[in-house]
Amino acid sequence: MNSKATGQTLPLTTDIYFAVGECYLGAILVARNIKGICAISLGNESDKLTQDLQDRFPNANLIRDDDQREQLVAKVVGVLENPDRDLQLPLDIQGTDFQKRVWAALQDIPAGTTVSYTDIAEKIGAPKSVRAVAGACGANRLAIAIPCHRVVRRDGSLSGYRWGVNIKRQLLDKEPQISSC
Numbered sequence: 074m075n076s077k078a079t080g081q082t083l084p085l086t087t088d089i090y091f092a093v094g095e096c097y098l099g100a101i102l103v104a105r106n107i108k109g110i111c112a113i114s115l116g117n118e119s120d121k122l123t124q125d126l127q128d129r130f131p132n133a134n135l136i137r138d139d140d141q142r143e144q145l146v147a148k149v150v151g152v153l154e155n156p157d158r159d160l161q162l163p164l165d166i167q168g169t170d171f172q173k174r175v176w177a178a179l180q181d182i183p184a185g186t187t188v189s190y191t192d193i194a195e196k197i198g199a200p201k202s203v204r205a206v207a208g209a210c211g212a213n214r215l216a217i218a219i220p221c222h223r224v225v226r227r228d229g230s231l232s233g234y235r236w237g238v239n240i241k242r243q244l245l246d247k248e249p250q251i252s253s254c
Contacts, residue, residue, distance in 0.1 A: 090138035094146035109163030115236040156184035175209035
């Protein structure tokens, strides 16, 4: 993905604008703040996605922005429909330094390719941190933009996914199969 993280510091309380739409996976929520996209969530119920957003950003002022639905949600759904497409939106990637290293490595995985948690641990120079890599994948707030769905077990089988293994399978099935690293 060619989306880029910004370096601004957010105020303690910030406005987060969000919109909920529909895609082939069910509901999709896209949220942004002054720095960029701060959450992309997938699920079956828009109310649950909205509550999850509030839980993840308890000090934020959430503002439903249905005007953005046409633009922001459509761009993310476009990437869902065409996994080779770049999101081309700024991202607000919030996490520890370790998580950010993992997520940067995930953004380098081409559509149609899967890698193992071990592969990512080795790529970031922390070969003994396989469980921590899995934890970073689970903490990812930016579905699709940070493609943790492309990470599988060493034997190639699917493991947990923040938005459900069924959604992970559907995402992988939508991508043209290239190879496993």
